[in-house]
Amino acid sequence: MSDIFKIRDKQIKSRLFLGTGKFSDKRLVKLVIDAAKVDVVTVALRRVDLESQDENILDYIPEECTLMPNTSGARTAREAIRIARLAKATGCGNWIKIEVISDNQYLLPDNLETLKAVEVLAAEGFVVLPYISPDISMARRMVKAGAAAIMPLGSPIGSNRGFKTEELVRIMIRQIKVPIIVDAGLAMPSQAAKCMEIGCAAVLVNTAIATAQDPINMALAFSLAVEAGRKAYLSSKRPGIDFAQASSPLTGFLTQE
Amino acid sequence: MEFRGILKQYNAQDLKNKFNAVSAEKIKTIISKDKLESDDLLVLLSPQAEPYLELMAQKANQLTVQYFGKVIQLYTPLYLSNYCINSCAYCGFKAENSSQRKKLSLSEVKKEAEFISATGLKHILILTGDSRQMSPVSYIQQCVEILKDYFSSIAIETYALSQEEYAQLIRAGIDGVTIYQEVYDRAVYAKVHLNGPKKDYDFRLDAAQRALFAGIRTANVGVLLGLNNWREEVFFMAMHAGYLQEKFLSAEIGVSVPRIKPHLGDFADIIPVSDKNLTQIILALRIFLPRAGINLSTRETAKLRDDLLALGITRISAGSTTAVGGHTLNYEQNQDEQFQISDKRDVAQIKQMLQQKQYQPVLKDWLRW
Numbered sequence: 001m002s003d004i005f006k007i008r009d010k011q012i013k014s015r016l017f018l019g020t021g022k023f024s025d026k027r028l029v030k031l032v033i034d035a036a037k038v039d040v041v042t043v044a045l046r047r048v049d050l051e052s053q054d055e056n057i058l059d060y061i062p063e064e065c066t067l068m069p070n071t072s073g074a075r076t077a078r079e080a081i082r083i084a085r086l087a088k089a090t091g092c093g094n095w096i097k098i099e100v101i102s103d104n105q106y107l108l109p110d111n112l113e114t115l116k117a118v119e120v121l122a123a124e125g126f127v128v129l130p131y132i133s134p135d136i137s138m139a140r141r142m143v144k145a146g147a148a149a150i151m152p153l154g155s156p157i158g159s160n161r162g163f164k165t166e167e168l169v170r171i172m173i174r175q176i177k178v179p180i181i182v183d184a185g186l187a188m189p190s191q192a193a194k195c196m197e198i199g200c201a202a203v204l205v206n207t208a209i210a211t212a213q214d215p216i217n218m219a220l221a222f223s224l225a226v227e228a229g230r231k232a233y234l235s236s237k238r239p240g241i242d243f244a245q246a247s248s249p250l251t252g253f254l255t256q257e
Numbered sequence: 258m259e260f261r262g263i264l265k266q267y268n269a270q271d272l273k274n275k276f277n278a279v280s281a282e283k284i285k286t287i288i289s290k291d292k293l294e295s296d297d298l299l300v301l302l303s304p305q306a307e308p309y310l311e312l313m314a315q316k317a318n319q320l321t322v323q324y325f326g327k328v329i330q331l332y333t334p335l336y337l338s339n340y341c342i343n344s345c346a347y348c349g350f351k352a353e354n355s356s357q358r359k360k361l362s363l364s365e366v367k368k369e370a371e372f373i374s375a376t377g378l379k380h381i382l383i384l385t386g387d388s389r390q391m392s393p394v395s396y397i398q399q400c401v402e403i404l405k406d407y408f409s410s411i412a413i414e415t416y417a418l419s420q421e422e423y424a425q426l427i428r429a430g431i432d433g434v435t436i437y438q439e440v441y442d443r444a445v446y447a448k449v450h451l452n453g454p455k456k457d458y459d460f461r462l463d464a465a466q467r468a469l470f471a472g473i474r475t476a477n478v479g480v481l482l483g484l485n486n487w488r489e490e491v492f493f494m495a496m497h498a499g500y501l502q503e504k505f506l507s508a509e510i511g512v513s514v515p516r517i518k519p520h521l522g523d524f525a526d527i528i529p530v531s532d533k534n535l536t537q538i539i540l541a542l543r544i545f546l547p548r549a550g551i552n553l554s555t556r557e558t559a560k561l562r563d564d565l566l567a568l569g570i571t572r573i574s575a576g577s578t579t580a581v582g583g584h585t586l587n588y589e590q591n592q593d594e595q596f597q598i599s600d601k602r603d604v605a606q607i608k609q610m611l612q613q614k615q616y617q618p619v620l621k622d623w624l625r626w
Contacts, residue, residue: 022326024615046409049621052377073623075507082626102507104548158324211322 003234005201007179008127008148010066013039015196016226017068017181018219019206020057021047022158028215030060036219041065042097042204044072045087058092068129070097077116084121096121097151097183098130107157111138115145122146131183134168139176149178151204154195155185158207163191166198173199189218189225196229197236260500261462264493269442272299272489281305288316293545298495301541302488310537317543317569324548329611330572330619331604332380334414335369336581337361337400341386343453345439346526347481347517349579350386352453359581360391366400372585374407376576376604379621381408382435387416387455394422398429405430410623412475416454417464423471430625434468436461437479437513441493445485465497469505474623476501476510477552482535483517483527491538495545502549511550511572514538518556518597532561536568543569555600562600563610575607 005012017040020029041061049055069087074080084096100113114130122128127148134152152169155161173180179201186192192203205222212218279300287297338360341350385392404411412433440446443458450456465476478497480490502510516530542551553562553570555577577598578584611618
């Protein structure tokens, strides 16, 4: 079954995206990427130290990975835009995950500021992936402004509460034509599988892997779950039909004439 | 309501009665709650909670790993000047200890910056005594302008400033403000702050809020344990931090609980805080304020610092000195220190200890843009 996943023109090899915070050892980041064959990796630019001999997180991310710096720490569109430009200037490529958070209590994104940042950065040629609260009209506006994918949260960052936004994400999958990637809150592989079963293009996981007793095996488990969910989605999909087809049709008698 | 209004709702005797009246049975319910109320904090800080420290530790560890990961952020203090016109009964820099004073020249600041920067640290805390004459805001600003070429995060710990002065230093490049009330009880505050501008309790109490109104990212509040009954003091400080968190949603609020250490001269009225008490304090703070940064001072021994790491600590200093120019200039022999340091390990040693304990040392977690 051919199932090619692209963001813009870039073919993505894995539908499990990885966040790099919270690991007990930076070397684990590389071991996890290798074991779970992760492709897209997000890094907070605030943690990148290009001058350091042994402390640069980028040294632990293999070159063949797709680097997606994020704007963690930004409270406004203006700050996110400046971090994105800095990321590009320091050689982190032109992908940017926009994260604008003005509420440190629950770490929920500010969709309006995020939209403003999408408008500016997409126009500057960035491949923009906004992290948002799942609001369909905001997502539409962001796509219109040039977002390459939409990253709705499953539940608040680091909360381990799982896929609580399912109904809203389902609508988004039906209505939005760019990839939908659930980002944040997924605690267990079964929740990642659920996201994939309903048609998400990918999921991003950080806390659940980084803080697991055995991060490498947890990453493998997530990778298998993502693959399983994707296969289930592809296998159940019937072109043009949104509803399940009953194996014993209720109107079967009509053909008995 | 302003925080000073909230403070006024409590009096010491009521609080003492409340501490004694709590039922420890409640602890099990409290630690399974999502959001704690101030009455829950009282329970966690009460004497009755002592048998439950292990249970609290399990919860505190889980919250810390969930919100921060197995990650500890490192920084070091840089003392710019110890000229001070305050008389604080507990401090080595008080005005009467006037013999050995020092203020770094700008070229000395650069020298200190080069030395610290070579250790890999990117976060720095700069400190001055309270002297608008010897270390005016303009001097701090000049220092910040030098330091920002070396460090990605600069926090200040100095005398209480006006909102406009905080804004001026934020424009110059600082992103953090540390200001300890030292003691929240007004009577004790008046007793230990004998002379100088620091006598103004309310101006100091509102300093963190002024810095936050000016747009600071990180504000750190603290009490100096040993000046008053610690249960009451930690309760007020945690309420202060919680108040700031709710009022300034985009800011990061941190707390510190340094224990008083001997210094030049003597301050006889120290109310002892045991290691067990300090442990309970850190656990209660983590459970009440899951997202707050918690700092652990080099006043504590290396062993205790290592043991407390997993219970909620998110930031520690490394390679610390409390002497002006202490990193590069050999003034220590004849200079007063603010307090004595117990944990004298340098950055490499602290990093090694963290790695052994399977914690990631983070030297850079901010950028100036």
